[in-house]
Every structure is written in C-alpha cells, then in structure tokens.
Amino acid sequence: MQVWDWEISTSVWPQASGLDRRELGCAEKYQKQVSPGAREMVSAAQHLEEGRFEEGAACAERALGLFREAEGESAAIVDACRLVVYARQTQGRLKDAHELAHAQLEAFAASDALAKARMLLLLSQINHDKRGRRNRERAKEWASAARSAFAELGETRLEVIKQHGNPLALNETKQLVDAALPLLRAVNDCLGEGVAMHGMACARALAGLLDGAADAGREALALFRKARRRGLEAFELHCLAAWMLALEDTDGAIKAAEEAMQIYMEEPCGLSAQPGVLQILMKAYFIAKDFSRAFACAQGAFERFQEANDRRGQAVALDMLALGYLHSGDFGEAAKLAQQQASLLQEHGDRPGQARALRLRCRLSVQLQDFNGAIAAASEAAAISGDLRSYPEKAAALQLMADCQMRNHSLSEAREAALQARQLYRDLLDRDQEVLALLQASQCSALSGDTDLAMQTASEAKELAKRAARRCAEGICWHTLASLHLDWGRLADASKMAKKALTCAKRCHEHKEQARSLLLFIVINLMISKEYEADADAEAEATSEAGEHFRRVEEKMEELRLLAQRASEPFCTACSSHAVAAVQLHRGSYDEALRTAQTAMTAYEESADLIGVLHMYLLMGKAHLTRRSFREARDATEAACWFGEQLGFRSIEENARTILQEIQAREAELPEPQLRRARVPEMPNVPKLDVQALDVEVLRDVVQLFVKVLIGSDDPIDPERPLMEMGLTSHLAVVLRDHLAKVLPGLSPPLPVTLIYDYPSITSITQLVTTSAEASRVPEGVA
Numbered sequence: 207m208q209v210w211d212w213e214i215s216t217s218v219w220p221q222a223s224g225l226d227r228r229e230l231g232c233a234e235k236y237q238k239q240v241s242p243g244a245r246e247m248v249s250a251a252q253h254l255e256e257g258r259f260e261e262g263a264a265c266a267e268r269a270l271g272l273f274r275e276a277e278g279e280s281a282a283i284v285d286a287c288r289l290v291v292y293a294r295q296t297q298g299r300l301k302d303a304h305e306l307a308h309a310q311l312e313a314f315a316a317s318d319a320l321a322k323a324r325m326l327l328l329l330s331q332i333n334h335d336k337r338g339r340r341n342r343e344r345a346k347e348w349a350s351a352a353r354s355a356f357a358e359l360g361e362t363r364l365e366v367i368k369q370h371g372n373p374l375a376l377n378e379t380k381q382l383v384d385a386a387l388p389l390l391r392a393v394n395d396c397l398g399e400g401v402a403m404h405g406m407a408c409a410r411a412l413a414g415l416l417d418g419a420a421d422a423g424r425e426a427l428a429l430f431r432k433a434r435r436r437g438l439e440a441f442e443l444h445c446l447a448a449w450m451l452a453l454e455d456t457d458g459a460i461k462a463a464e465e466a467m468q469i470y471m472e473e474p475c476g477l478s479a480q481p482g483v484l485q486i487l488m489k490a491y492f493i494a495k496d497f498s499r500a501f502a503c504a505q506g507a508f509e510r511f512q513e514a515n516d517r518r519g520q521a522v523a524l525d526m527l528a529l530g531y532l533h534s535g536d537f538g539e540a541a542k543l544a545q546q547q548a549s550l551l552q553e554h555g556d557r558p559g560q561a562r563a564l565r566l567r568c569r570l571s572v573q574l575q576d577f578n579g580a581i582a583a584a585s586e587a588a589a590i591s592g593d594l595r596s597y598p599e600k601a602a603a604l605q606l607m608a609d610c611q612m613r614n615h616s617l618s619e620a621r622e623a624a625l626q627a628r629q630l631y632r633d634l635l636d637r638d639q640e641v642l643a644l645l646q647a648s649q650c651s652a653l654s655g656d657t658d659l660a661m662q663t664a665s666e667a668k669e670l671a672k673r674a675a676r677r678c679a680e681g682i683c684w685h686t687l688a689s690l691h692l693d694w695g696r697l698a699d700a701s702k703m704a705k706k707a708l709t710c711a712k713r714c715h716e717h718k719e720q721a722r723s724l725l726l727f728i729v730i731n732l733m734i735s736k737e738y739e740a741d742a743d744a745e746a747e748a749t750s751e752a753g754e755h756f757r758r759v760e761e762k763m764e765e766l767r768l769l770a771q772r773a774s775e776p777f778c779t780a781c782s783s784h785a786v787a788a789v790q791l792h793r794g795s796y797d798e799a800l801r802t803a804q805t806a807m808t809a810y811e812e813s814a815d816l817i818g819v820l821h822m823y824l825l826m827g828k829a830h831l832t833r834r835s836f837r838e839a840r841d842a843t844e845a846a847c848w849f850g851e852q853l854g855f856r857s858i859e860e861n862a863r864t865i866l867q868e869i870q871a872r873e874a875e876l877p878e879p880q881l882r883r884a885r886v887p888e889m890p891n892v893p894k895l896d897v898q899a900l901d902v903e904v905l906r907d908v909v910q911l912f913v914k915v916l917i918g919s920d921d922p923i924d925p926e927r928p929l930m931e932m933g934l935t936s937h938l939a940v941v942l943r944d945h946l947a948k949v950l951p952g953l954s955p956p957l958p959v960t961l962i963y964d965y966p967s968i969t970s971i972t973q974l975v976t977t978s979a980e981a982s983r984v985p986e987g988v989a
Contacts, residue, residue, distance in 0.1 A: 243272035243282060250289050254478070260555050263293035280314065280321035284328075291328060298558035298594045303332045304341075323355035339635065397438075400429030404442060411449060420449045440469035440476065447486045456493050463487040477514055480507060481522035488526040501530050517554040521547045525563065532570065541570040561590040561599060568606050577614035581607055601630040601639065608646055612653060621650035637674040641667045645686050652690060652857075660690060681710030681719055688726055693857050697737070701730045717773040721781040724766040728785045731755045731762075732792050759789065780809030780818050787825055796829045803829070820849035820858060827865055836873050841940055843869065889915060889945050897952045900979045906972045908949060912942050913968060925968040934962065946975070953978050
C-alpha cells in the first residue's frame with residue numbers, strides 16, 4: 207500500500223530539549239516560593255504546558271524583569287530566559303530567542319561562571335538548527351565552551367544532561383557518559399543515570415545508530431521507572447516509539463506510543479506532550495493499515511484538546527484526521543480539515559505550523575483539481591515562511607506553487623516561482639535542491655514551447671551539478687536533457703545523453719536512477735532502430751544500423767533485467783518489464799506486449815509511480831490499436847490522456863490525443879455493427895453505497911450488474927468464473943473499477959488498476975471490496 211508523503215512537526219522526533227523542559231523546568235522549583243517572580247514563573251510554566259505560548263512568554267518575561275531587579279538571582283534569570291526561549295522557539299521566532307539569550311549572556315558578570323555557561327548552552331540549542339551554516343558553527347563553539355565550563359565547575363551531571371542536545375560527536379558523548387555513570391551510581395542517583403543513558407541514546411540516534419539508540423533508550427526507560435518519574439518514563443517511550451518507527455518496527459512503535467499516550471493522559475501536565483505522540487502513533491497505524499484505530503485515536507485526542515481549549519493540540523489532531531481522510535481517498539473532507547487546522551494555528555500564533563498546514567492544503571487542492579486554491583495556499587505558505595526567515599520552507603512552498611501553476615497552464619508564473627526557489631537554495635548553498643529548481647524551470651519552458659530556453663536552463667543545472675560534484679543531480683540533469691531531445695526528435699543526441707545519465711547513476715550506485723536511465727536508453731534506441739528499418743528498403747546500410755541499435759537494446763535489456771533481479775525493488779522490476787513490453791511491441795508480438803505491460807503496470811503501481819502507469823496505458827493503447835481492438839485502445843489511451851493531464855505531462859497528453867484521433871479515424875472505416883461493438887456501453891446510474899454499513903449481497907448485485915452491461919449479456923453470470931473468459935477485457939475492467947469507485951466513496955485502499963488480474967471473478971472482487979470497507983470504517987463520532 208502507498209503511504210502518502212506528509213509533513214510533520216519536529217515534535218514527531220523528540221529532542222533533548224523536551225527532556226530538559228520536563229526535568230529542569232521551573233514549575234516545581236518555584237511552586238513553594240511566594241515572591242512575585244516565582245508566581246510569574248509558575249504561571250508561565252502552566253501556560254507553556256497547556257500550549258499557550260504567547261501568554262507563557264509574557265509571564266516569563268515579567269518574571270525575568272523581576273529577577274533582574276533583585277540581587278543574586280542569576281539561576282532564576284537563566285530559568286526565566288529558558289522559558290521565554292522555549293516559547294519563541296515553538297513559535298518559530300528563533301532570532302528573537304537568540305537576541306534575548308545573547309543579551310543576557312553579555313549582562314552576566316564574569317563571576318557568574320555557572321550562569322554564563324548555562325546561557326552559552328542555551329545559545330547553542332537555539333542556533334544548532336534552522337539558523338544557517340554560520341550560526342550552526344557558532345552553536346558548536348558555544349556548546350564546546352559550555353561543556354568546558356561545566357567540567358571546570360564540577361557540574362558533571364549537568365554536562366551529561368546537556369551534551370546530547372548539541373551537535374557534538376558520538377565518541378565525546380560516550381566518554382562523558384562513561385565517566386559520569388560510576389559517579390551517579392555511587393550516589394544511587396537513578397534519575398541522573400537515566401538522563402545520562404537518554405543522552406547516549408540521542409547521540410546514537412543523531413549518528414544514525416538507531417538500534418543502539420533503542421537499546422540505550424530501553425535502559426533509560428527502566429531507570430526512569432525505578433526513579434518513579436512518570437513524566438520522564440512517558441517521554442522515553444515517546445523517543446523509543448520514534449526510533450522503532452524509523453527501524454520499521456511498527457508493532458513496537460505502536461506499543462510504545464500507546465503506553466506513552468496513556469501516561470500523558472494520566473499526568474496533570476501531560477497534555478502538551480500528547481500531540482507529538484499522536485503523530486507518531488497515527489503514522490504507525492497508517493503503516494499497519496489499521497485505519498479504524500487511527501480514526502478513533504485522532505478523534506479522541508481532538509475531543510480532549512477541545513475540552514482543554516488547547517488549540518495547538520486541536521490543530522495536530524485535525525492534521526491527523528485530514529491524513530486519515532486522505533488515505534481513505536476523501537480529499538474534499540481532508541482539505542476542509544487542513545484549512546481548519548491552518549486557521550487554528552493562525553489563532554494560536556504557530557506560524558510554522560500554519561505554513562505546514564497550508565502546504566498540505568495545497569497538495570489536497572491539487573487532488574481536487576482546485577488549482578487556484580492550491581496556488582493561493584502555497585503562496586500564503588511561502589509568505590509566512592519568508593516572514594519567519596525559514597527559507598528552506600519558503601523555497602519548498604514556491605516549488606509547490608510552481609507545480610500547481612504548471613498544471614493550471616500558468617507557465618510563465620510557474621517558471622518565475624521555480625527561479626525564486628532556485629535563488630533561495632543558491633543562498634542556502636543547497637546545490638541539490640538548486641539543481642532540481644532549475645530543472646523545474648526548464649520543464650516550464652518546455653511546456654510553453656520555448657525549446658531553446660528549456661535546453662539552456664537544463665544545461666545550466668547540469669553544469670552546476672557538475673561543478674559541485676553532485677553526481678546524482680548531474681545524472682538527473684542528463685536524463686532531463688535526453689528526454690527533451692527525445693521529445694523534439696533529436697534521437698542521436700538523446701541516446702548520448704541517456705548514456706551519460708546512466709554513467710552518473712552507476713557512479714552513485716543509485717538503482718532507481720540506473721533503471722530509469724537504462725529504460726530511457728532502450729526506448730530511444732528502439733526508436734532509432736525503427737527509423738533505420740523504415741529506410742532499409744532504400745539502403746542496405748540502414749539495415750546494418752538498425753541491427754546495431756537493436757543489439758544495443760538487447761544488451762541494455764539484459765543489464766536492466768540483472769539490475770532488477772539484484773535490487774529487488776518494484777520500480778526496477780517495473781522498468782525491466784516496461785523495456786520487454788516495448789521490445790515485444792516493436793517486434794509485433796502484441797499479445798505478449800500486453801501481458802508484459804500489465805506486469806509492468808502492477809509493479810509501477812506497487813512503487814507508487816504514476817508516470818510509469820501513464821506510460822503503460824499509452825503502450826497498451828498503441829498495442830490494441832495495432833491489433834485493431836479499438837474499444838480497448840480507446841480505453842487505454844483515454845486513461846493515458848487523463849493521467850498526462852493530471853500529472854502535467856503535456857507532451858504525453860498530446861501524444862495520447864493524437865492516438866485517440868487515429869482511433870477515431872480507424873473507427874470511421876468500420877461497418878456500423880463493428881463500430882457499435884467497439885464503443886463502451888453506457889453504464890447504469892447506481893446510488894452510492896455506504897462503506898460504513900456495506901451490504902455484501904447488494905454489493906455483489908452491483909458488481910454483477912456492471913459486468914453484464916460491459917460484456918453485453920442478459921444471462922446470469924457465474925460469480926466464480928473468471929470474467930476475462932466471458933469477454934471482459936483489461937480496459938473494460940478499468941471502466942468497472944472506476945464505476946465501483948464512484949459508488950463506493952471513501953473506500954481505502956482504493957481498488958487497484960490491475961483489478962481484473964488480481965481479482966478475476968465477481969466473488970473475489972466482492973471479497974476485496976468488503977475487506978477494504980472494513981478497513982475504511984470510521985468510528986462513530988468522527989466528523
């Protein structure tokens with residue numbers, strides 16, 4: 207099953223700062239104090255726990271002012287700064303957080319060594335991510351200075367607690383933990399030992415050693431349980447769920463996340479931690495195809511957040527519900543929820559979250575063919591990210607906007623948006639993304655018919671990738687250039703560039719890019735061979751050239767077959783079958799070509815490659831046309847035309863329309879009785895069925911009705927008999943699937959393109975729909 211790409215907040219991957227906030231937070235320390243500053247600190251902590259970040263920051267700033275007026279309050283000043291910084295970081299105001307911490311660092315006297323060290327650490331935490339390369343380097347320097355200061359002051363435990371929150375080496379962290387553990391065990395400090403093991407777990411995770419991270423996390427979990435710190439126990443379970451999900455241990459992730467959620471629901475201050483756990487839990491449910499529990503979990507969380515007036519939590523729950531509807535194919539409901547989420551985040555002041563929700567709204571609007579709405583959402587997301595100086599997110603939103611504008615045929619605006627994204631990536635020194643933005647601009651020019659500008663932009667991208675020694679990006683550029691030359695009929699140049707793309711892919715050891723380039727080379731050389739064969743009657747040399755190019759095709763086909771066998775990836779298998787089908791079509795083996803194309807289509811669908819599915823429809827349309835199976839040819843070609851329009855591939859869409867015109871011309875030559883048989887019959891209008899309460903007998907009758915109309919039979923149909931034996935062609939099966947989808951809204955996963963091959967009878971189709979309906983069933987109370 208395809209799991210949709212989705213953006214998630216940083217809370218999905220718990221950071222060390224969450225541990226710092228929970229263990230070194232200020233609520234407990236100041237609850238027993240009666241000073242005005244202490245009362246403000248308690249109020250600030252409560253607001254922040256409940257997700258009211260603006261109110262929390264205001265209370266913390268008042269506390270900071272009161273502590274500054276008093277004498278000898280360095281530790282309290284640091285605590286107040288930490289709360290203000292936490293609020294500003296959550297709101298995406300990293301510059302404000304930095305300025306506050308830096309000003310306070312300079313305000314401390316030299317004698318306040320511990321306070322200065324803690325401020326250095328706070329600065330490193332603010333600047334280690336999303337603040338640009340220069341600030342990341344400064345963050346390392348501040349972290350190193352803080353670590354040295356803690357060591358000189360004998361603050362070993364604090365040093366270990368903080369070490370994992372900064373971009374320092376795994377070996378250094380291990381040395382610190384190894385040194386601290388005997389000291390902590392000597393004083394029977396289970397809590398400190400647990401925090402040290404958590405630090406080791408985080409360091410391993412940041413180094414990509416997720417198995418080791420999970421092992422250390424389990425040790426930390428046992429120590430937090432021994433210390434009876436329920437909040438830290440839940441937090442460690444949260445971390446373990448994230449690491450297990452990354453390790454593809456879905457069941458383990460679900461178990462850990464459910465346990466963490468239960469503890470947070472029981473803890474008085476656990477509400478603010480629930481959204482992050484919810485996101486991990488929902489993603490795990492989706493991967494496990496447990497949609498019923500996913501909906502129930504998200505709806506229950508939304509009700510809890512609504513009761514507590516926690517707008518941030520409500521927004522996260524709405525995000526998860528939207529993704530649930532997206533998985534079930536209900537894009538309209540998902541888009542409504544995404545818009546509701548964006549509005550909530552705007553009210554809450556979470557502008558990064560608002561931008562993320564708008565990007566999701568953009569993608570959903572594209573699914574609904576609402577390109578103007580998609581463009582507006584992407585434009586607003588780009589503006590918000592620009593205001594926040596979150597330039598990677600702004601560039602991503604601009605690229606989304608360019609895609610939408612291309613599909614809306616606003617090609618000059620699309621090119622301008624892509625070039626703006628390119629400039630941002632250039633300033634960020636992100637060469638890979640800069641290359642991709644340039645290729646997007648090249649595609650805009652190609653679609654508008656400006657051949658020279660498209661070629662010039664793609665060549666610029668190629669030179670950029672080459673100078674930056676980005677082999678993979680360079681290979682993509684060569685592939686794009688080859689495709690451009692192919693579209694314009696420059697086959698010899700296209701073949702050379704496809705070969706260069708293949709060379710780059712091999713050097714990068716990228717299986718998918720190798721398969722893609724091999725397939726392109728095969729298709730191009732088949733076309734060259736066909737051209738020479740057409741001239742073979744006139745020139746003997748042409749026959750030799752045709753044979754030489756076909757020999758190259760066979761050589762690369764074998765290479766692609768071995769690659770698919772070695773890689774064991776659906777996409778590589780799809781490319782190999784695609785190449786075989788193309789060769790079979792070239793040789794005139796139309797039935798074999800159709801069977802192989804179906805195999806390729808299944809593999810493309812499994813790898814979620816809609817472009818590959820599009821090409822298979824086009825190939826099958828050509829094969830059926832050559833066989834004079836006009837009805838099947840029309841079905842396949844219309845599907846290719848629709849996919850081309852949806853995906854923005856105008857050249858393929860135009861190719862499909864040309865084939866449709868040829869089909870129409872061929873049909874005009876048929877006698878009237880044959881013409882009637884070639885047309886797809888008009889389908890009956892059937893009321894939509896309720897997936898939530900599906901009647902199996904009614905469903906079976908609907909499937910039988912559709913089949914009888916499609917094959918032109920009034921007789922009862924054996925529900926166990928393969929439908930293709932009774933005259934249902936592969937493309938009439940597509941018509942059957944599409945009409946079933948219309949009467950079964952919300953069915954998830956959707957019916958496969960290869961329905962007739964995987965489920966050949968009425969009984970098997972009915973069973974498939976029944977099983978999918980049970981998985982799509984939404985619990986009561988979900989809006």
